[in-house]
Amino acid sequence: MQRSRVSGIEPAPYVWDFDGAWAPGGSAPRGDTFSIGVFQWVPKKGGGVKRSKVQARFVGNPCNPHLVYQKAREEVERRALTPIRPETLTARVQNA
Numbered sequence: 612m613q614r615s616r617v618s619g620i621e622p623a624p625y626v627w628d629f630d631g632a633w634a635p636g637g638s639a640p641r642g643d644t645f646s647i648g649v650f651q652w653v654p655k656k657g658g659g660v661k662r663s664k665v666q667a668r669f670v671g672n673p674c675n676p677h678l679v680y681q682k683a684r685e686e687v688e689r690r691a692l693t694p695i696r697p698e699t700l701t702a703r704v705q706n707a
Contacts, residue, residue: 622660623652624653624654625651625653626651626652626691627650627686628650628652629680629684629687630648630650630662631645631648645673645679647679647680649686650666666690669683
């Protein structure tokens with residue numbers, strides 16, 4: 612089963628999480644900044660889960676990655692308090 616590299620959680624449908632290929636310790640080349648994306652694990656048609664599109668992104672200096680991770684964790688916690696499933700979000704947008 613796929614795991615979030617940064618947070619290390621066991622993914623489950625509709626759980627919020629964060630990750631970033633450019634995060635310090637990742638395999639991508641270094642730059643002046645890196646980013647962490649907040650996403651939701653969503654069910655796959657054949658079973659299991661996959662990542663949704665990134666819903667929020669946090670950018671910061673790789674010298675102080677803890678600040679970016681803290682903001683991402685806060686956003687995950689905030690979104691977890693009022694879980695919105697993708698199909699609900701789509702319906703709300705269509706009916707607006």
